[in-house]
Amino acid sequence: MRNPSAAKSAGKVKTKAAAKPAEPAMDVAVGRRIRDLRRVRQFSLETVAAHTDLSIGFLSQIERGLSSPSLRVLATLADVLGVGIAALFGASPSADGASDQVVTRGLQRPELKLWRTGVSKQLLSPASGDNKLNLFLVHLEPGGSTGDELYTHDGEEAGLVLEGEMMLTVDSETWSLKRGDSFRFASRRPHRFSNPAQDAKAVVLWVNCVTGAG
Numbered sequence: 001m002r003n004p005s006a007a008k009s010a011g012k013v014k015t016k017a018a019a020k021p022a023e024p025a026m027d028v029a030v031g032r033r034i035r036d037l038r039r040v041r042q043f044s045l046e047t048v049a050a051h052t053d054l055s056i057g058f059l060s061q062i063e064r065g066l067s068s069p070s071l072r073v074l075a076t077l078a079d080v081l082g083v084g085i086a087a088l089f090g091a092s093p094s095a096d097g098a099s100d101q102v103v104t105r106g107l108q109r110p111e112l113k114l115w116r117t118g119v120s121k122q123l124l125s126p127a128s129g130d131n132k133l134n135l136f137l138v139h140l141e142p143g144g145s146t147g148d149e150l151y152t153h154d155g156e157e158a159g160l161v162l163e164g165e166m167m168l169t170v171d172s173e174t175w176s177l178k179r180g181d182s183f184r185f186a187s188r189r190p191h192r193f194s195n196p197a198q199d200a201k202a203v204v205l206w207v208n209c210v211t212g213a214g
Helices: 002-019 020-039 045-052 057-061 071-081 086-090
Strands: 111-114 120-121 133-140 156-163 165-170 172-180 182-186 190-193 202-211
Touching: 020 057, 020 071, 020 086, 020 111, 045 057, 045 071, 071 086, 071 111, 086 120, 086 133, 120 202, 165 202, 172 182
Parallel strands: none
Antiparallel strands: 111 120, 120 133, 133 202, 156 182, 156 202, 165 172, 165 190
């Protein structure tokens, strides 16, 4: 006779297994956007690889959604493609067809979820590949980080910690920022950031100003 509790447990396992592919779906969307931008600029994978020090194989995996890139890798690719990182969100145009959106509704925020690293960015400003100034809401899961390696990209950035704590490293100096603390620095200065807490999320209002993309 079949154990009812065992059947219930099996059902739970199946439900969890079915939900898992939602995360790689984000990788597929981002990879497709990177591929489209590369083709519009008529760049080969070899050209992008030469300008990023990333292997052709790794770039191909990213474009096919088989690899989840870090924020550092995405920032590097955005630089080479001549766009701000907001252009990688691949947001759909506004419903009314307007090309110069002014308002972004709370329920319509495009999100870039780097699920392997515990970092997600919601785009608060209207989505456009031509924007020089972009506003984000960055969520850092407990232990979430851009990685141990410092990275650089075009532009300037600034932010305000709304919740939790964030460790910010710029050049060789590291700061602990808590709710109410803010920052600003040139993005060409090597930097990284993380959430040191193991039991609380950090939320940061983040501004990126792209000076060289166009």
